[in-house]
Structures are given as structure tokens and as C-alpha cells.
Amino acid sequence: xxFEFLSLSIPLWWLLVxxxxxxxxxxxxxxxxxxxxxRFGTYGIGLYAITALFLGGTIMLVALSFTLLSPFDWMxxxxxxxxxxxxxxxxxxxxx
Amino acid sequence: MFxxxxxxxxxxxxxxxxxxxxxxxxxxxxxAAAAFLLAVPTLIxxxxxxxxxxLLSHPALGPLVIVIASAYVLSxxxxxxxxxxxxxxxxxIITTHRVINIExxxxxxxxxxxxxxxxxxxxxxxxxGIVNTFFDFGDVFVQTAAEKERFVFKGIDHPERxxxxxxxxxxxxxxxxxxxxxxxxxxxxxxx
Numbered sequence: 279x280x281f282e283f284l285s286l287s288i289p290l291w292w293l294l295v296x297x298x299x300x301x302x303x304x305x306x307x308x309x310x311x312x313x314x315x316x317r318f319g320t321y322g323i324g325l326y327a328i329t330a331l332f333l334g335g336t337i338m339l340v341a342l343s344f345t346l347l348s349p350f351d352w353m354x355x356x357x358x359x360x361x362x363x364x365x366x367x368x369x370x371x372x373x374x
Numbered sequence: 375m376f377x378x379x380x381x382x383x384x385x386x387x388x389x390x391x392x393x394x395x396x397x398x399x400x401x402x403x404x405x406a407a408a409a410f411l412l413a414v415p416t417l418i419x420x421x422x423x424x425x426x427x428x429l430l431s432h433p434a435l436g437p438l439v440i441v442i443a444s445a446y447v448l449s450x451x452x453x454x455x456x457x458x459x460x461x462x463x464x465x466x467i468i469t470t471h472r473v474i475n476i477e478x479x480x481x482x483x484x485x486x487x488x489x490x491x492x493x494x495x496x497x498x499x500x501x502x503g504i505v506n507t508f509f510d511f512g513d514v515f516v517q518t519a520a521e522k523e524r525f526v527f528k529g530i531d532h533p534e535r536x537x538x539x540x541x542x543x544x545x546x547x548x549x550x551x552x553x554x555x556x557x558x559x560x561x562x563x564x565x566x
Contacts, residue, residue: 290437297441304448310481311452311459318463318476318484320393321375328462332455339451343444347437356434 287355294352301340308336376476378467385471392468392539396529397511400461408454412447456481466527468540471547473516475525489525491547493518497540499533516540 312329319325378390419426430436463478473494477485494516501512514527514536530536 288434290434293437293441297445300445300448304452307452307456307481311456314459314463314478314481316375318376318478320465321377325375328458335451339444339448343440343448346440346444350437350440351433352437354433 286358288358289353289355290350291352294347297347308332381467381469381474387470388472389470390467391470391543392466392536394466394468394527394530394536396461396464397509397531399505399509399511400529401458404454404457404461408450411450415443415446464528466525466530468536468543470543473525473540475527487525489516489518491540491544492551493520494540494544495519497537497544499537501533510534514540 311332315325315329315332319328378393381388381390426439429439460478460480463476463484465476467474467476470491472491473489475485475487475489479485496515496517498515498517499512500515501507501510506512510533511529511531512533514530514533516525516527518524527533527536
């Protein structure tokens with residue numbers, strides 16, 4: 279029985295796990311930032327405007343990211359050969 | 375939230391004269407850096423658009439590119455705002471009796487200190503370079519009798535004007551202080 283690296287199949291949803299871990303840290307720091315702004319910022323319309331801009335922009339970017347990621351079928355497994363090419367096709371990264 | 379009309383340990387006759395932050399150049403630099411970091415991959419992507427579309431249609435590389443791009447854009451957004459918060463929370467308040475220095479260092483370090491105007495010995499303004507001179511911004515150093523204590527107003531607008539204002543307020547406060555001392559002595563004399 280021989281092991282072939284190129285025949286390995288990786289489930290695509292693993293990418294979402296890594297992205298999820300990243301988002302946990304992202305939201306954690308977003309929370310810290312909001313806390314600091316609201317706790318230590320100087321009361322005034324400027325503070326509310328900045329907080330709204332930060333919160334609005336964050337929600338918009340995360341929503342955009344989810345919208346772009348949603349069309350993919352995350353349950354499919356992807357073989358290494360389809361990414362790096364197989365013995366017949368030596369092209370590294372399609373498109374480039 | 376910090377209210378300017380509700381300063382900690384505020385005296386009844388104390389008024390806020392000036393509220394200072396670093397000059398707009400500081401956050402313009404943050405904005406420019408973020409714009410540059412976003413523009414470079416966008417321009418490269420636009421230039422190689424045909425190849426990028428092939429890459430995005432790939433069942434594995436397409437999602438990978440979107441995930442990386444999402445994380446990249448979200449990181450720039452977050453770090454820009456963290457830097458902006460650092461800038462925004464650095465403030466200096468000049469009142470009729472004291473100077474309050476509030477400095478935010480990163481997310482988890484915050485220094486708040488105050489200096490009574492009667493203790494101020496020397497005020498210096500420092501404008502260096504063409505850009506600083508042209509846009510009239512620089513530093514103001516407020517020194518007390520104790521050598522260690524020195525407040526630095528970093529990169530503020532119109533440092534010369536701020537310096538003159540502090541000097542004027544220091545003189546007024548010292549006069550008031552002297553009057554209070556004399557009044558105290560007089561009162562003491564009466565009691566005796």
C-alpha cells in the first residue's frame with residue numbers, strides 16, 4: 279500500500295474553521311476597541327459618530343465577507359492534485 | 375464616558391479653557407497607510423483580472439482567496455481603528471487651575487496625570503521641520519519645579535499659542551495662590 283500526497287482530499291470546511299478562529303480574535307479586539315472608545319472617549323457628537331462609523335463599517339465588511347463566501351459548497355473535499363496539478367498537469371496554481 | 379464639565383476633583387470655580395488632541399496629521403497618516411495597504415492588492419488584482427477570475431472559479435482556491443482577502447481587509451479595518459482610538463484617546467485638558475494629561479498607550483495602558491498650574495516653572499513650545507512649520511503644529515513642554523515631572527503635548531495645533539495661554543494661566547493662578555496664602559494668614563491672625 280503506497281501513500282500518494284497528490285491523492286489526498288481535504289474537506290473545504292476546514293477553511294471556515296480557521297476563518298472562524300480568526301473572527302473570534304477579530305470580534306474580541308473589536309469589543310475592546312468599542313469599550314475603550316465608549317468608556318474613555320470624551321462625551322460629544324464626535325464620539326457617537328466615530329463609534330457608529332466603526333460599528334457600521336465592521337458589520338458591513340463582515341456581512342460582505344459572508345456574502346462572498348456563501349455560494350461555495352463547503353462540504354466538498356478538494357484533492358491536493360486539483361490545487362497543485364497532477365503528473366499530467368504540472369501547472370502550479372491555475373490562472374497564473 | 376468622560377464629561378468635560380464633570381472633571382475629577384473639580385474645584386467650584388474651575389473652568390475648562392482648552393481641550394487638545396494631536397493634530398489631524400496623525401490620523402491622516404493612519405488613513406493614508408490603510409488606503410495604501412488596500413490599494414496595492416486591489417490594483418494588482420485589477421491588472422491581472424482575467425487570471426483572478428480563473429482563480430476565483432476554482433473550487434478550492436476560490437474560497438481560499440476570499441477567506442484570505444476577507445481576513446486581510448478586516449485586519450486593516452481593525453488595526454486602523456485601533457490606531458485611531460490610540461490617537462483619539464490621547465488628550466490634554468487645560469483648566470483655570472491645572473493641566474490634565476490623558477495618554478492611551480495601546481489598548482491596555484492608560485496614563486492619566488495632572489499638574490497644578492501653580493507648580494509650573496517653565497513652558498516651551500517646539501516646532502520642527504517644514505511640514506510642522508507650514509501647518510503650525512508641534513510639541514509643548516510643561517515643566518514643574520520637580521525635575522522629573524514634565525508634560526509633553528505631542529503634535530498639537532498652534533503650539534506657540536498654547537504655550538502663551540498656559541503662561542498666562544500660570545501667572546493668574548500664581549496670583550490667586552498668593553492671594554489665598556495672604557487671605558489664609560490674615561484669617562489666621564484674626565483667629566489668634
